[in-house]
Amino acid sequence: MNRVFKALADPSRRRILQLLRDGPLSAGDIARHFDLAKPTLSGHFAVLREADLVDQERQGTTIYYRLKLSVLEEALSGLMDSMGIGQGEPGAAGDLLKQEK
Amino acid sequence: MNRVFKALADPSRRRILQLLRDGPLSAGDIARHFDLAKPTLSGHFAVLREADLVDQERQGTTIYYRLKLSVLEEALSGLMDSMGIGQGEPGAAGDLLKQEK
DNA sequence: ACTTTATTTCGGTGATTAGCTAAATACCAT
DNA sequence: ATGGTATTTAGCTAATCACCGAAATAAAGT
Numbered sequence: 001m002n003r004v005f006k007a008l009a010d011p012s013r014r015r016i017l018q019l020l021r022d023g024p025l026s027a028g029d030i031a032r033h034f035d036l037a038k039p040t041l042s043g044h045f046a047v048l049r050e051a052d053l054v055d056q057e058r059q060g061t062t063i064y065y066r067l068k069l070s071v072l073e074e075a076l077s078g079l080m081d082s083m084g085i086g087q088g089e090p091g092a093a094g095d096l097l098k099q100e101k
Numbered sequence: 102m103n104r105v106f107k108a109l110a111d112p113s114r115r116r117i118l119q120l121l122r123d124g125p126l127s128a129g130d131i132a133r134h135f136d137l138a139k140p141t142l143s144g145h146f147a148v149l150r151e152a153d154l155v156d157q158e159r160q161g162t163t164i165y166y167r168l169k170l171s172v173l174e175e176a177l178s179g180l181m182d183s184m185g186i187g188q189g190e191p192g193a194a195g196d197l198l199k200q201e202k
Numbered sequence: 203a204c205t206t207t208a209t210t211t212c213g214g215t216g217a218t219t220a221g222c223t224a225a226a227t228a229c230c231a232t
Numbered sequence: 233a234t235g236g237t238a239t240t241t242a243g244c245t246a247a248t249c250a251c252c253g254a255a256a257t258a259a260a261g262t
Contacts (some may be wrong), residue, residue: 027210
């Protein structure tokens with residue numbers, strides 16, 4: 001989960017995820033959208049993979065990346081939860097965690 | 102907005118925001134929860150402030166930090182939007198996928 | 203076996219980051 | 233003015249990061 005937020009900290013990586021939103025793309029397809037050297041992109045893919053935000057599938061010489069939306073979704077809603085955003089019922093106690101320490 | 106995600110990339114900073122969730126705390130209050138030197142925390146506060154995720158208010162010698170929930174909220178829902186998470190109506194087409202470029 | 207195409211790994215560089223101690227600043231009280 | 237408490241700034245180090253070009257790997261076609 002920490003890896004997810006680390007991965008999201010870079011704009012290029014966020015952009016990659018965004019591109020992947022509409023379906024799998026090859027590394028080359030993605031590279032076409034950027035002004036970065038391929039090895040640089042390849043590094044970004046590795047970070048995303050380690051964060052479990054994408055998975056890889058090789059097809060011949062081409063490697064396709066696919067967004068794992070559920071992982072992203074879970075991380076974000078986990079954060080929102082822990083910050084008290086969103087799904088707090090407007091009528092509920094308001095706060096579950098109180099007074100740390 | 103990039104600064105927000107950069108700020109969120111560090112676990113100590115996420116923890117700070119979480120602590121702030123239940124109301125303003127002084128730098129010292131917060132420091133008590135961590136095993137880090139005060140200057141280190143002070144640096145984290147600066148990052149959060151630059152991301153506009155918190156604001157400061159001095160009260161005598163004490164400085165209180167307050168979470169700016171709306172900023173966090175906006176950044177997160179902005180990201181979710183751009184990834185197609187969440188606010189898709191459950192009955193809708195399923196994906197408002199777009200095909201950029 | 204050779205070539206082409208797609209992508210990654212290797213090795214390195216400069217910038218940024220998280221952490222520290224020590225010193226400075228700010229405010230309040232005496 | 234002196235002292236005490238709260239916090240930041242300054243200056244440093246070690247680690248991580250984003251990037252690159254060159255070389256390596258992988259699969260497929262000739």
